[in-house]
Amino acid sequence: MIKSFDELIAKLDGCPLKKVSVAVAQDAHVLEAVKVAKERNIADAILVGDKEQIEEIAKSIDMDLSSYEIIDVKDMTEAAKKAVSLVSEGVADMYMKGAIDTKGFLKSVLDKEVGLRTGKPLSHVCVFDVEGVDQLLFLSDVAFIPYPTLEDKVSIINNTVEICHAVGIPNPKVAPLAAVEVVNPKMPVTVEAAELTKMNEEGKITGCIVDGPLSFDLAICPEAAQHKAGASDRKIVGDADVLLFPDIHAGNLVYKAMVHTAKIVNGNLLTGTKAPVILTSRSDSVEVKVNSLALGAVVADFMKNNN
Amino acid sequence: MIKSFDELIAKLDGCPLKKVSVAVAQDAHVLEAVKVAKERNIADAILVGDKEQIEEIAKSIDMDLSSYEIIDVKDMTEAAKKAVSLVSEGVADMYMKGAIDTKGFLKSVLDKEVGLRTGKPLSHVCVFDVEGVDQLLFLSDVAFIPYPTLEDKVSIINNTVEICHAVGIPNPKVAPLAAVEVVNPKMPVTVEAAELTKMNEEGKITGCIVDGPLSFDLAICPEAAQHKAGASDRKIVGDADVLLFPDIHAGNLVYKAMVHTAKIVNGNLLTGTKAPVILTSRSDSVEVKVNSLALGAVVADFMKNNN
Numbered sequence: 001m002i003k004s005f006d007e008l009i010a011k012l013d014g015c016p017l018k019k020v021s022v023a024v025a026q027d028a029h030v031l032e033a034v035k036v037a038k039e040r041n042i043a044d045a046i047l048v049g050d051k052e053q054i055e056e057i058a059k060s061i062d063m064d065l066s067s068y069e070i071i072d073v074k075d076m077t078e079a080a081k082k083a084v085s086l087v088s089e090g091v092a093d094m095y096m097k098g099a100i101d102t103k104g105f106l107k108s109v110l111d112k113e114v115g116l117r118t119g120k121p122l123s124h125v126c127v128f129d130v131e132g133v134d135q136l137l138f139l140s141d142v143a144f145i146p147y148p149t150l151e152d153k154v155s156i157i158n159n160t161v162e163i164c165h166a167v168g169i170p171n172p173k174v175a176p177l178a179a180v181e182v183v184n185p186k187m188p189v190t191v192e193a194a195e196l197t198k199m200n201e202e203g204k205i206t207g208c209i210v211d212g213p214l215s216f217d218l219a220i221c222p223e224a225a226q227h228k229a230g231a232s233d234r235k236i237v238g239d240a241d242v243l244l245f246p247d248i249h250a251g252n253l254v255y256k257a258m259v260h261t262a263k264i265v266n267g268n269l270l271t272g273t274k275a276p277v278i279l280t281s282r283s284d285s286v287e288v289k290v291n292s293l294a295l296g297a298v299v300a301d302f303m304k305n306n307n
Numbered sequence: 308m309i310k311s312f313d314e315l316i317a318k319l320d321g322c323p324l325k326k327v328s329v330a331v332a333q334d335a336h337v338l339e340a341v342k343v344a345k346e347r348n349i350a351d352a353i354l355v356g357d358k359e360q361i362e363e364i365a366k367s368i369d370m371d372l373s374s375y376e377i378i379d380v381k382d383m384t385e386a387a388k389k390a391v392s393l394v395s396e397g398v399a400d401m402y403m404k405g406a407i408d409t410k411g412f413l414k415s416v417l418d419k420e421v422g423l424r425t426g427k428p429l430s431h432v433c434v435f436d437v438e439g440v441d442q443l444l445f446l447s448d449v450a451f452i453p454y455p456t457l458e459d460k461v462s463i464i465n466n467t468v469e470i471c472h473a474v475g476i477p478n479p480k481v482a483p484l485a486a487v488e489v490v491n492p493k494m495p496v497t498v499e500a501a502e503l504t505k506m507n508e509e510g511k512i513t514g515c516i517v518d519g520p521l522s523f524d525l526a527i528c529p530e531a532a533q534h535k536a537g538a539s540d541r542k543i544v545g546d547a548d549v550l551l552f553p554d555i556h557a558g559n560l561v562y563k564a565m566v567h568t569a570k571i572v573n574g575n576l577l578t579g580t581k582a583p584v585i586l587t588s589r590s591d592s593v594e595v596k597v598n599s600l601a602l603g604a605v606v607a608d609f610m611k612n613n614n
Contacts, residue, residue: 007569022545069607087439105583121427130568131568132568132569141485143486145420146486146493146494177560178556178559179449179450179555179558179559180559181451181558182326186453187453187555188558189556215560215563216560216563216564216567217563217566217567217590220567220568221567224567224590227590245560246556246557247556247557248486249484249485249486249492249494249496249553249554249558250553250554250557250561251486251555251559252485252486252487252522252523253484253485253486253522253523253552253557253559253560253561254560254561254564256522256524257523257561257565258526258564258565258568258569259524260523260524260528260531261437261438261504261527261565261568261569261571262565262568262569262570263569264568283524283531283534
């Protein structure tokens with residue numbers, strides 16, 4: 001089982017080099033990530049955007065553009081459309097956001113003709129390598145679906161479990177989180193968590209083990225889980241792979257609390273699409289962007305071999 | 308301004324030694340915390356509970372009971388009632404949970420005759436000293452009020468601000484948290500956060516500066532806050548003291564995520580009561596219990612001097 005981003009990157013060694021198509025590539029952090037990704041054999045790139053600006057930025061970060069394909073499209077909407085079509089046509093394996101706002105980028109992802117829709121709802125997964133936690137943690141949804149319904153939560157689980165399978169976790173453990181680990185009819189989140197667990201037992205959610213509601217410590221901390229009475233009945237004992245959040249506020253606050261207070265390496269992807277979509281935010285570091293490219297490349301390889 | 312629990316404990320140096328009354332004191336972790344608190348001049352204690360069991364446990368942790376007042380009450384409900392009455396009568400300064408379940412303990416806190424009701428709603432505050440964060444963080448509510456209304460949030464702010472004043476933060480910055488830092492009518496949490504901010508500007512919430520909605524990074528990370536456009540208009544720029552959570556799930560998940568992934572020292576109190584109430588959970592370490600006693604002693608001293 002893969003337990004770190006370094007292991008994830010090492011997993012790419014045997015695979016044909018994947019190619020990322022970057023929408024509106026004139027962004028210093030994105031180009032730096034693309035450069036590092038190529039140096040580390042994680043992915044090659046096609047840069048779609050304003051060629052002059054791309055060249056200017058490349059010079060400032062000491063990036064040699066001679067080995068990259070650059071497609072000169074000045075208009076941002078057109079650049080995104082061109083970039084995403086390269087992925088849907090199979091010229092590139094994954095799609096990445098550059099200096100375009102999230103709304104415009106998502107519009108290209110969802111474009112009916114050249115976009116990457118599958119009919120499945122989209123969701124977002126953030127993968128954490130936390131110091132002191134044995135397994136990689138897949139957090140969802142911390143950025144995309146504000147108030148997921150039960151149906152949305154099933155989609156989030158399915159989307160996230162596919163990413164786990166791609167990474168090499170054949171039967172991930174999914175923890176629907178709450179403040180408490182017992183069902184309380186006054187807390188709808190706990191009722192839905194139990195419902196998801198039941199759907200998994202009945203074979204309506206497959207490819208994973210669902211066990212909730214769970215508090216955060218019982219989900220990721222084996223010691224805490226073992227101390228609690230009744231832990232022996234549980235399928236998850238501090239060894240959850242997937243952390244499913246009640247809503248975007250809980251998810252986003254935990255995500256940012258961990259990033260800003262703990263030692264964490266992370267990468268993230270938009271899921272539920274035909275090909276991996278890298279939608280890192282402006283404030284994400286180059287490291288996060290490189291990790292996201294590595295995650296995307298592993299998922300692209302898995303999709304190619306399984307579809 | 309006090310920035311750590313060590314500074315908080317040092318603040319007690321000049322004050323008369325406070326006394327904690329412990330309900331059902333036959334609990335090894337609690338007795339150990341009481342012992343450490345006395346050694347460090349944080350607080351003295353009156354132990355109410357099963358005397359034989361208290362003596363047995365004391366022996367096992369090498370605790371000399373000769374300097375403690377012990378009141379022998381075998382029945383748990385009666386022990387709690389006796390212990391809390393010592394606080395309401397002014398014999399002790401604060402109240403602490405021992406080997407009694409939370410429900411039974413709260414019943415004694417809320418007892419109409421001998422309890423510690425003020426008429427104000429109770430809430431819970433958890434104080435964090437996070438490595439890398441300059442100020443102490445006051446998280447609320449992560450444990451007591453499941454789904455706070457706007458009115459509840461005003462009470463939570465008032466209760467928590469009083470604790471900040473006691474600790475020596477005269478005008479704390481209160482951040483009503485959300486996934487985003489702009490008001491979005493589709494996210495009720497952000498609308499309420501803006502409403503709380505307005506109430507503060509209009510003088511309906513006093514003794515503090517409220518600014519929300521805020522995402523976690525903009526609340527506690529000055530760098531992140533300064534990078535965001537528009538930060539210059541904000542009253543909080545990564546320097547929040549109080550983190551107000553949308554609901555118990557968001558609060559509790561963040562609280563446990565931070566405790567289990569970051570380097571954090573913490574202590575906590577029940578607030579809105581006549582005297583400080585220490586309601587640590589069984590899984591809290593001795594250190595957390597000692598910190599909570601120190602926090603309680605500082606708050607008890609403040610209450611004595613200001614009421």
